[in-house]
Amino acid sequence: MAEADIKPGVMISDSREDYALVDSGDGRKLERYGRFLFIRPEPQAMWSPSQPDWQADGEFIPASDEDGGGRWHLNANVPQTGWQQSWEEVQFTAQCTPFRHLAYFPDMDPVWRWIRSRLEGLEAPDALNLFGYTGVGTLALSASGAKLVHVDASKKSVTAARANAALSGMSERPVRWIIDDAAKFTAREVRRERRYDAILLDPPKYGRGPDGEIWRLEEDLAGLVENCGKLLDAESRCLFLTVYAVRMSALALGSLLQEKLSHLGGQIEVGELAVREEARGLLLPTAIYARWSA
Numbered sequence: 359m360a361e362a363d364i365k366p367g368v369m370i371s372d373s374r375e376d377y378a379l380v381d382s383g384d385g386r387k388l389e390r391y392g393r394f395l396f397i398r399p400e401p402q403a404m405w406s407p408s409q410p411d412w413q414a415d416g417e418f419i420p421a422s423d424e425d426g427g428g429r430w431h432l433n434a435n436v437p438q439t440g441w442q443q444s445w446e447e448v449q450f451t452a453q454c455t456p457f458r459h460l461a462y463f464p465d466m467d468p469v470w471r472w473i474r475s476r477l478e479g480l481e482a483p484d485a486l487n488l489f490g491y492t493g494v495g496t497l498a499l500s501a502s503g504a505k506l507v508h509v510d511a512s513k514k515s516v517t518a519a520r521a522n523a524a525l526s527g528m529s530e531r532p533v534r535w536i537i538d539d540a541a542k543f544t545a546r547e548v549r550r551e552r553r554y555d556a557i558l559l560d561p562p563k564y565g566r567g568p569d570g571e572i573w574r575l576e577e578d579l580a581g582l583v584e585n586c587g588k589l590l591d592a593e594s595r596c597l598f599l600t601v602y603a604v605r606m607s608a609l610a611l612g613s614l615l616q617e618k619l620s621h622l623g624g625q626i627e628v629g630e631l632a633v634r635e636e637a638r639g640l641l642l643p644t645a646i647y648a649r650w651s652a
Contacts, residue, residue, distance in 0.1 A: 366608055367629035369468040370641065376443045377464040379633040382642050383407030388414060391452050391460055392443045394436055398458055399428075400642065408637035418458045430454045442525065445470075447501040450494050450522040461518065462494045465631045465644040466560075469598055470498040473556055476596040476651055477504055482532070483555035486547075486589065488540040488582075489565075493519025495558060496533060497526055504556070505532040509543050511567045539567030541578060544585045554589050556596050563603035575603050584618045594622070596651040600631065602644070611648035624652045 373379070378390040382403040389396055397417040416432035432454060440453030440461065453461045477483045483504045487496045490508040492515055500506050500523075510516050516537050523529050536543060540561070559582070565573040579601075586597060597619065599611060612628035619626070628648045632641040 365627075367627060368641065369472070369629060369631050369647065371465045371467045371631070371633045373634070373636050374467070376445060377467075379635045379642060381408045381412065381637045382635050382640065386412075387642065388412045391464075392441055394441070396454070396460070402643055405640070408635075416454060418454075420458075427456075428458060429456075445494060445498060447526065448494055448497040448522070449525040449527075450492065450497070451518070451525065461492050463491075463560075463644075465633050466495060466600070469558070469600065469631070469647070470495055472649070473499060473558060473596060473598055474502045477502065477556055480555060480595070483595070484553070485556040485558070486554045486586075488544065488557070488559040488586075489561050490519060491515050491560070493522045495560075497523060497528055497531075499556070499558075500528060500531045500533055501526075507534045507536065507554075509536045509538055509540050511537065511539055511565060511571075513537050513568070537568055539569070539571040539573075541573065541582050541585075542567065542571065544582060544589070548585050548588045552589055553591050553594065555594050556598075557586050557589065558598050559583075559586065560600045575601065576606075580614060580618070583614055587619045587622065590619070590622055590650075592622070592652075594652060596649065598647065598649045600645050600647045606646065608646035608648060611646060615648045615650050619650050622650065622652070624650055626650050 380390055381388040383406045386397055387400040387403055395414040397414045399420050415436050416430055418428055418430050420428035440451040443452045455461055485499050485504040486507045488509050490496050490510045496506050496508040516535050563575045608628040612626055615626050630643045631645040632643045
């Protein structure tokens, strides 16, 4: 795991039946989620769009004070309670949330596929999904035969994840649904001397635990990754870390994993997640990542 081995790459999410990046430009993106088209802000789309006049079922208008807020303007045909979508074997509810996303992250498609490929050949491998949100990633791994521990601080998110499991016909799958602070839970797992074959963590830049715990990415990520390293051993297969925060480099994430997971040997890779635009094939970056594999 020498420093020279860390060479940034790109994991690309292409158009599929349930999702597509149709067009992008002028600080916005036009996406298809199931049968609906939505426009959302996208500062990294600095180029001009392929088509000047977009028609959509809804648009997220950011707040004028740039505090990260805003509101949706939706046509009457968009269900307020959401609509059903799918990813491979997984069925789930997509919905326009106040946080401008749609209750799942379609650019995680290649991440879920990569982890599934790393777990091939293992019988009922143990996987941990920290900051698991509405459970699409958890169910994607569960559908491939893994036993999951799904952790999220939000009771609402875990409830949605359980509902997605039921929608997928996977309520009886071996998944532990846990409402907890991810850092505290991981520390307890270390004390219990638990181990996992795979760990997926997708932490926010800022968050609160169920008991008011404060999560700050720049301050708390190193300790969490260190504890995750203690939950992996010589028989483990992979760890995948994604970060959507600004002012952070994939190379920094790689160096963090290099330090905290050095006892495991194996390989560390870093790079960006990106979505390929349908109109011209342009790559729109969405997040940075670092991953370890045996």
